[in-house]
Amino acid sequence: xxxxxxxxxxxxxxxxxxxxxxxxxxxxxxxxxxxxxxxxxxxxxxxxxxxxxxxxxxxxxxxxxxxxxxxxxxxxxxxxxxxxxxxxxxxxxxxxxxxxxxxxxxxxxxxxxxxxxxxxxxxxxxxxxxxxxxxxxxxxxxxxxxxxxxxxxxxxxxxxxxxxxxxxxxxxxxxxxxxxxxxxxxxxxxxxxxxxxxxxxxxxxxxxxxxxxxxxxxxxxxxxxxxxxxxxxxxxxxxxxxxxxxxxxxxxxxxxxxxxxxxxxxxxxxxxxxxxxxxxxxxxxxxxxxxxxxxx
Numbered sequence: 415x416x417x418x419x420x421x422x423x424x425x426x427x428x429x430x431x432x433x434x435x436x437x438x439x440x441x442x443x444x445x446x447x448x449x450x451x452x453x454x455x456x457x458x459x460x461x462x463x464x465x466x467x468x469x470x471x472x473x474x475x476x477x478x479x480x481x482x483x484x485x486x487x488x489x490x491x492x493x494x495x496x497x498x499x500x501x502x503x504x505x506x507x508x509x510x511x512x513x514x515x516x517x518x519x520x521x522x523x524x525x526x527x528x529x530x531x532x533x534x535x536x537x538x539x540x541x542x543x544x545x546x547x548x549x550x551x552x553x554x555x556x557x558x559x560x561x562x563x564x565x566x567x568x569x570x571x572x573x574x575x576x577x578x579x580x581x582x583x584x585x586x587x588x589x590x591x592x593x594x595x596x597x598x599x600x601x602x603x604x605x606x607x608x609x610x611x612x613x614x615x616x617x618x619x620x621x622x623x624x625x626x627x628x629x630x631x632x633x634x635x636x637x638x639x640x641x642x643x644x645x646x647x648x649x650x651x652x653x654x655x656x657x658x659x660x661x662x663x664x665x666x667x668x669x670x671x672x673x674x675x676x677x678x679x680x681x682x683x684x685x686x687x688x689x690x691x692x693x694x695x696x697x698x699x700x701x702x703x704x705x706x707x708x709x710x
Contacts, residue, residue: 462685469679476675491679495664502680505660508574510687512656513640516578520636521629524587529617531588532595533603543592546585558649565650576650581640587632594628595621630695637691641684657684 468476470487495502530536531543561580570576598621606616622629644658651659661680 465678465685466682469675469682471675473673473675491675492683494676495679495683502660502664502683505655505657506683508577508654509641509657509684512574512577513637513687515574516581516640517633517636519578520582520584520587521633523582524584524632525591525622525625525629526617527588528591529595529621532592533600534613547589549585550589555645558646561646562649571650572652572654574654577640577643577647577656580646581636581643584636587636590632591625591628594625598624634692634695638688641688 464482467482467484467487469491470489471480471484472486472488472490475485531539557580565571565576565579570579602620602624603616606620611619642658643656644662647656648659648662655663661677661684664677664680
């Protein structure tokens with residue numbers, strides 16, 4: 415019978431050592447980080463929970479302040495909301511149309527303008543861009559009266575285009591998209607030019623597919639701006655209002671009776687489209703933030 419030495423074990427052959435160690439648990443830093451994130455999440459979610467629960471309460475229960483959880487939840491506030499005298503459904507539809515159309519047009523126009531500032535050389539380009547950036551430092555209320563006069567002179571008062579047109583000149587969108595365009599290699603466009611593509615074809619088929627995350631982020635910002643805008647619609651609307659002025663009318667209409675359940679029901683309905691839109695675009699927003707923080 416052969417011995418172990420005769421089976422080929424030699425001193426100079428490397429031996430593989432398998433070290434079985436104890437698996438380390440999460441460190442104290444990670445536990446503290448998760449705890450902090452949970453506290454922040456509760457801080458932001460708690461008002462939303464109170465908002466929804468209060469909208470499901472009846473008036474007597476709200477006055478008695480029985481706690482966060484409704485004792486007898488019901489949809490009476492929502493039924494009264496859509497059957498009330500302020501035509502809440504019409505205001506909701508107006509906000510949906512204004513926010514959707516305004517977002518599409520704003521993103522399209524700002525993308526074209528930003529691409530021109532990023533890639534096309536024309537006289538006074540830098541001076542004009544600096545002038546546009548300067549307007550971001552000015553308060554928006556400065557343009558309220560001139561814009562209202564222009565809307566009145568064009569006969570668009572109390573119409574949906576009056577809510578959309580002033581927001582199309584989105585200087586922030588031009589700046590945001592321009593910075594993203596500058597991060598795209600010029601060699602991609604030069605290769606398209608060599609293949610015979612013109613500038614607009616290159617922009618449509620090469621550049622736009624690469625700017626999906628940035629356009630999604632800008633779409634969310636623009637949609638929120640249109641959806642939550644109160645001051646401008648309150649100036650140019652009379653009967654054909656959007657949702658924020660309608661919610662203010664709802665609060666003023668029932669303020670004497672302290673019908674806060676009805677007001678909070680309107681706030682819940684107004685928040686639903688925003689949450690849905692953000693959930694759909696969340697992946698693109700994260701991708702935009704990630705790609706903008708990586709240089710290569």
